[in-house]
Amino acid sequence: MFPNSLRTSKRFAPAVLAALLSPALLFAQGWQHIGNVQKVEKLPDGVELTAGKAKVRVTAFRDGIFRVRVAPTGTFAKDFSWAVVEAAQPPPVVISDLKDEVRMQSQTTLVRIRKSPLLIDFLRDVGDVLVEDDPNLPMAWEDGRVQVWKKMPEEEGYYGLGDKAGPMNRRNRAFTMWNTDMYAWQESTDPLYKTIPFFIGLRKGLAYGIFFDNTWRSNFDFGKEGHDYYSFGAEGGEVNYYVFAGPTPEKIVKDFAALTGYTKLPPLWTLGFQQSRYSYEPEERVYEIARTYREKKIPADALYLDIDYQDGNAPFTVNRTKFPTFEKMISDLSAQGFHTVLITDLHIKKSADHGYAPYDSGLKDDVFVKRADGTTFVGAVWPGDSVFADFTLAKARDWWGGLYKGFVDMGVSGFWNDMNEPSVFLTASARCASPAR
Numbered sequence: 241m242f243p244n245s246l247r248t249s250k251r252f253a254p255a256v257l258a259a260l261l262s263p264a265l266l267f268a269q270g271w272q273h274i275g276n277v278q279k280v281e282k283l284p285d286g287v288e289l290t291a292g293k294a295k296v297r298v299t300a301f302r303d304g305i306f307r308v309r310v311a312p313t314g315t316f317a318k319d320f321s322w323a324v325v326e327a328a329q330p331p332p333v334v335i336s337d338l339k340d341e342v343r344m345q346s347q348t349t350l351v352r353i354r355k356s357p358l359l360i361d362f363l364r365d366v367g368d369v370l371v372e373d374d375p376n377l378p379m380a381w382e383d384g385r386v387q388v389w390k391k392m393p394e395e396e397g398y399y400g401l402g403d404k405a406g407p408m409n410r411r412n413r414a415f416t417m418w419n420t421d422m423y424a425w426q427e428s429t430d431p432l433y434k435t436i437p438f439f440i441g442l443r444k445g446l447a448y449g450i451f452f453d454n455t456w457r458s459n460f461d462f463g464k465e466g467h468d469y470y471s472f473g474a475e476g477g478e479v480n481y482y483v484f485a486g487p488t489p490e491k492i493v494k495d496f497a498a499l500t501g502y503t504k505l506p507p508l509w510t511l512g513f514q515q516s517r518y519s520y521e522p523e524e525r526v527y528e529i530a531r532t533y534r535e536k537k538i539p540a541d542a543l544y545l546d547i548d549y550q551d552g553n554a555p556f557t558v559n560r561t562k563f564p565t566f567e568k569m570i571s572d573l574s575a576q577g578f579h580t581v582l583i584t585d586l587h588i589k590k591s592a593d594h595g596y597a598p599y600d601s602g603l604k605d606d607v608f609v610k611r612a613d614g615t616t617f618v619g620a621v622w623p624g625d626s627v628f629a630d631f632t633l634a635k636a637r638d639w640w641g642g643l644y645k646g647f648v649d650m651g652v653s654g655f656w657n658d659m660n661e662p663s664v665f666l667t668a669s670a671r672c673a674s675p676a677r
Contacts, residue, residue, distance in 0.1 A: 271380035277355035280337045285330035291358045300346040302329040310479035312381045325501040349485040370448040374469040387473030396443040398462045402436030414464040418457045421663035449484030449492040512541030519546035522562035542579040553622035554589040556598050556643050570651045579653035586660040589623035607636035619664035
């Protein structure tokens with residue numbers, strides 16, 4: 241990390257080391273930090289601030305939820321989100337443009353925006369500080385990357401981010417948000433399967449939440465880089481985050497659920513015991529499992545079938561050698577009170593002109609993910625070379641939904657969508673060529 245002369249010299253005093261590791265060092269690493277506020281424009285739901293070429297919008301999204309957006313060049317991208325389903329319902333706001341700061345009051349929350357440099361703090365109207373920008377590290381950008389730094393009180397804990405290993409309190413750890421099929425992951429493995437860039441900060445019974453609405457590869461560092469601040473950012477996209485004023489975790493979770501969409505109430509049978517493993521085959525083995533549960537009077541509502549029911553591991557097919565009376569098996573299980581759930585990996589075997597309808601129809605409808613040069617992306621997965629539906633396209637979502645009709649008509653009750661990171665073997669970061677389930 242340091243030259244040998246510095247590591248071994250008695251003259252390399254602690255004060256020098258502290259200076260080298262200070263937050264100010266980041267200013268020399270190429271970040272373009274937000275500057276001083278030069279103009280304040282009042283909006284119906286908040287304020288827009290000009291700082292050099294950059295513009296920052298701080299708005300009240302609805303009661304208890306605030307939004308911060310940054311446009312480094314002064315032009316905001318089209319307002320769009322893959323995650324937010326709730327429309328803005330701005331509560332009344334009162335804006336006070338003072339000499340050194342802008343104050344924005346909404347219900348029981350005060351947003352304090354300091355002008356030199358531009359820093360954003362959220363407080364309860366009784367004076368309790370919820371969350372503050374780090375005064376030494378204003379939010380910044382560099383070659384498309386964006387980053388936000390917040391003060392990190394000693395007694396504050398951080399909870400969330402979804403699929404992450406390790407302790408529930410994320411303090412003193414750093415994480416990458418990048419959907420990854422990580423076979424045999426361990427306590428310190430990161431990243432993992434899904435990306436949920438939302439967390440709750442909790443300090444002395446007072447809570448707030450932050451949701452970073454950015455689909456690029458992103459990062460969260462809760463004090464691993466520095467002891468007095470935490471940060472979040474991404475390799476591209478914009479600074480676009482929501483602050484949940486709480487002040488309780490219960491309210492924050494409810495508000496986040498409303499913002500991003502509630503989970504639909506599942507069928508009652510899904511709340512019962514469900515039996516699954518990799519894998520039950522052939523057909524006689526599935527019957528044996530069902531019979532054993534009933535004979536031993538062990539309550540069970542569902543049986544899962546993994547990829548071995550498929551023909552050559554190709555999704556939406558049936559291996560008729562191992563499962564010759566597949567439809568009858570589904571019916572017989574239902575008669576015994578079992579709901580059948582089939583795995584469906586989110587790739588399609590690349591198999592042209594072999595009667596594999598999912599590939600032929602997907603190719604015809606032009607719904608597969610493409611590379612930048614316009615060619616179809618091909619990756620190795622369970623059936624070998626495979627292609628992937630581009631779910632950003634409405635026509636791809638409609639096409640994919642239609643692929644389930646045959647199984648639904650057989651009486652299948654549910655589907656286990658797997659490998660939807662999406663998983664691709666033999667990548668630069670893959671840990672093995674053929675991971676086991």
